[in-house]
Amino acid sequence: MVQTEILLFLSLFSYGLCSEGDRSPYYQNCLRECVKNRCTSGVVKKATKDIPPIPALWSCGDNCRYYCMFDTVDRFEERGFQIPKFHGKWPIRRVFGIQEPASVFGSILNLVANAYMYSKMRSKFPVRTMPVVLFWHAFAWICMNAWVWSIVFHTRDVYFTEFMDYAGALSMVMSLFVAAVIRAFYRAKKLVTVIILATLLYYAEHVRYLYSGRIDYDYNMHVNLFFGVVGSLIWILWAGREWAAGRRHAWWLLAFTALSAAALTLEVFDFPPKYYAWDAHALWHLSTAPLPLLFYRFVIDDLNYIRTSSSIEKSNIKLP
Template structure:
């Protein structure tokens, strides 16, 4: 019995070292954070008056508190110690270390996310210039789709600028909303004439999304499971688009090549996530993934614009047929 109690005590004692990544598990990092916090921080994590003056204005604006600053500086001291001993760069709390820039935690990923956001904004403005909402029933849907994507990339920028539990939750929840929106877009476009079937699928998709967001908000996130859900909806949506595009192309609607190119390039870009390598000149695999997708919305929205024009033409022809 005493042996079991001792083992439990030992497990709890070592828990901080076995539940994180290699970097934050290291005793050097743990002791560094403790020493830094004791010397510079108050009990609530704020800066002591003498230490607050050392923080630059950018970090102050982005709400880096004293303990956050200690973790950041101790992270780089630990990296230096690892590299001096010939070890590879370690991760900290599941993430690679990045040099802050103007207080931004992951500058490359934040910049790449901004490029994606600007790409969506530009193409959304093209749709607004080209069409009125009343032109076809699908125009309103594409407005909503674009807003969902722009919201997701906005939270991606915020999360990579400042990683907190709330910004992480919003990034994951909104990223899934964008992936599921692409799946929903395939359902809406392919089955837009079968409204009851479309409405039923959309209802179940929305209910699942709400349940998954509730799960993410619980804080007990299984990152592999969350990634699996994103991949599942992404793959199913891509397959639907590809099969539909093949039939459309054979029917003479050659503008769908843009949709095919978008789907293929998106899948190729996603493979960057599999090469989880340390940052090189500030860019890791995740940042490069975001960078590689920044021009792809142009392809997709160009397809959308041509498809709306096609649907308008079909509707006009049907109207003329009824009149005659």
Template sequence: MLRIAYFFAIITCVLCSDGDRSPFYNKCLKSCVKSNCTADDSFLPSAANNQDVWSKMLLWSCQDECRYSCMWKTVQGFHERGFAIPKFHGKWPFAKILGIQEPASAFASVLNLAVHVFMYNEIARLFPTRSMPVVLFWHVFAGICINAWFWSTIFHTRDNYFTEFMDYVCALSMVMSLFVAAVLRVFHKRKTISGVALLSTLVYFVEHALYLYTGQIDYDYNMQVNVIFGVLGSVIWLTWAIIQYIAGRRYVRRLILFIILSGVALTLELLDFPPKFGWDAHALWHLTTAPLPFFFYRFVIDDLNYLKTSVPSAKSYVKSN
């Protein structure tokens, strides 16, 4: 999926969850760090051999391991007292596999990545970049989506400040790209509008990314930006698609279906339930979005075929619909 409304995935509170606020967790963490870690967050010789090779490869530090161990001890304590499963630093507890911090979400991100790569290859095979000027945009668009899902995989594999930053920024790049795509397609005859939209969105994206990287990520502000561009892009696409469908261009039904199913998939993210068999609402959201690019890219291919028959030459842009 293109994450039209990725803002529903933003964690608005990172350091204020029931699990990491509990006295039991903090006492456990303090004791673990004292017994196993050095001042520079390395392992003491007596504790170094307890870490598995996968966690070493993924650079789990001594304090990371202590947080993980105390997290599960706290979950057990909550369970024994009949309390609900708590979150830790804004996230549900997950059992790592091969050092992967959130295995289900990482797996689902890989599926999304694979689908985008597959569909990009289809577009590249059918439409070389020089076939029409608009084709180059879709090549770039697919590259942005592939990059975003790559970083989503990395982030869910190993969560730290840099991978979190890259995940959020690259996800926003998809939202903004879908907005730009809608503007370029709908207003293709008005080059000024298209050019201003493309340039201003690019400048704002760079400014936003630099702002997020200056310090701790501003989750509320990032969410608001995603909301604005996500809603605008969806409204433009859906309005245009309905008009085109009424006019007889039935192939846009795939675009309409993509937008509707994307909205339905987001309900999983809104539920925000704790993991069941390793899958929480966020991971299931990623899983359900994996097939959706087939609809969108199929629409893109059909639309390019339509445009190919509507332009007098390869150097023309798009003639009137």
């Protein structure tokens, strides 16, 4: 969803980075022998229970890497060593050819939560209700698009799906930043316009840079961190002021921000996957799924407040 902090720490390592597991001589020998004996032009010579042919998602070389990864994990565990990472990632068991099924499940829950709350918002506030409503409709679609690409990326990690996942995640962080600016400074229309245009231009340039070659993970993290932290500070300060003024619907926003920060700790405390499925990243996705219920509840209540306030202001206008 639109989580501020929870999208700050995306995966910092690509599948191509070296880790203890893929550096081990056992893994390297296993991979070399597997490719030599079982692969010809990317096609499995002989299907086995260890390397099932799944040509739609996985080449023979991919299947060899998967087989040798878990063969190496078995050797590490036999010797009492900790489960190693491979190419920057923990070993995860595939399910029906899906690379990270638990993360896919968590992403689906986030998508469903966003879609459900968007349907509630749309039923109460059609696009033409008020000018600001159009922004929230676009905002919801940005979030749903990002979660679709998260599902695709965790189903099969390749360069393009990784790029789309990163671009989608950043679009949510920046959209939440823009939303904070619009709501907190709506009276300063020129300032808001300048900030929105500058943010859109920067996003376009950042995405172009990400796709121009190897993804710069540190730079991408810092961009997410900047917009996420600044957006969160604006939301907290504004929501605190609204709460003090008696507008109790700001509580939903404060709760959303606090729980987002709590969910982020799962990304900080990395650990080997439970049952070769639930790593910290998958649990993070699972923990963020309820958060759209809080955020969109705030949006709906805030739009009700804006509509009511506008009606009162119009009724108090004295005709000449």
